[in-house]
Amino acid sequence: MTTLSTTFLGQTFASPLFNASGVRCFDKDELNSLLASASGSLVTKSCTREARTGNPEPRYVATPLGSINSMGLPNKGYGYYLDYAKAHDYSKKPLFMSVAGLSLDDNIAMVAAIRDAALPAIVELNLSCPNVPGKPQIAYDFDAMDRMLAAVSAEYDRPFGVKMPPYFDIAHFDLAAEVLNRYPAVAFITCINSVGNALVIDIEREEVVIKPKDGFGGLGGDYVLPTALANVNAFHRRCPEKRVIGCGGVRSGEHIFMHLLAGASLVQVGTALQEEGPGIFARLNAELAAILERKGYASIDEVRGRLKTL
Known part of the structure; x- marks a missing residue:
């Protein structure tokens, strides 16, 4: 019998699939629509200390090969999601809380509140928010990332994870992994957030398709699958004591299987979930199970990290 269930940070997941934060x-x-779906878990919107309306519309547009967005972290503030986490039925599904403070102090305050609530929710610290004007991504500043992880590790006494942007240079994989490996509390690495600062142009209107940042935004969907797989595999190889969550370009069972082979333990779905809705999880589970059965794997854990090189 083939099973999609797995364990992650001591919790049981009926499926490795869930939403990418923001979707x-x-x-x-x-x-609640995710809770009612066939996903194995769910993650809240990346939250800030105070509620944010985000960037002006249009800020998300579907394209033939995926999507482009510049959302600007619209969210209801961490208190709203903390209240949801307090009321969540963890016997149904594990819950991740995504935290994306606009400063170190903001992140410390939020993780301290989550710590004090003593919930089984799993924290995903978002170090890759490219869509806040004037704010650099923490994960592209290795010294800043080091300071952030040192401070959060000192404040938060449970394992947590980090949501990372894509890296494109082998040296940057090495540098990022060196920082991450300094912190045993960093238990997992989510790869990747959108590929930032892309530009999609409507040739009929001769203009950009989203309003913020003069049309520059993050790519998701088919565009980013190979980049996501490379990042998953790079950190799987460089951070053997940590787990990896794959994210990027997933819209079929084959794509999930690729992420698992590359080293992912769980897999998030972004653009395809936005376009297809929560019903996508039942389809993806069925497609993944069929692949596992055809290939003779009894579980997803047998697949993880088995990617062969030439």
Whole structure:
């Protein structure tokens, strides 16, 4: 019998699949739709200390090969998601809380509040928010990332994870992994956030398709699958004591299987979930199970990290 269930940080997941933070998780209604779906878990919207309306519309546009967005972290503030986490039925599904403070102090305050609530929610610290004007990504500043992880590790006494942007240079994989490996509390690495600062142009209107940042935004969907797989595999190889969550370009069972082979323990779905809705998880589970059965794997754990090189 083939099973999709797995364990992660001591919790049981019926499926490795769940939403990418930012997708279908803005409020309780959207989160509850994920809870009712065939996903194995769910993650809240990346939250800031105070509620944010985000960037002006249009800020998300679907394209033939995926999507482009510059959302600007719209969210209801961490208190809203903490209240949701307090009321969540963890016997149904594990819950991740995504934290994306605009400063070190903001992140410390939020993780301290989550710590004090003593919940089984798993924290994903977002170090890769490219869509806040004037704010650099922490994960592209290795000294700043080191300071952030040192401070959060000192404040938060449980394992947590980090959401990372894509890296494109082998030296940067090495440098980032060196920082991450200094902190045993960093238990998992989510790869990747969108590929930032892309530009999509409508040739009929001769203009950009999203309003913020003069049309520059993050790519998701088919565009980013090979980059996501490279990042998953790079950190799987360089951080053997940590788990990796794959994210990027997933819209079929084959794509999930690729992420597992590259080293992912769990897999998030972004653009395809936005376009297809929560019903996508039942389809993806069925497609993944069929691949595992055809290849003779009894579980997803047998697949993880088995990618062969030439």
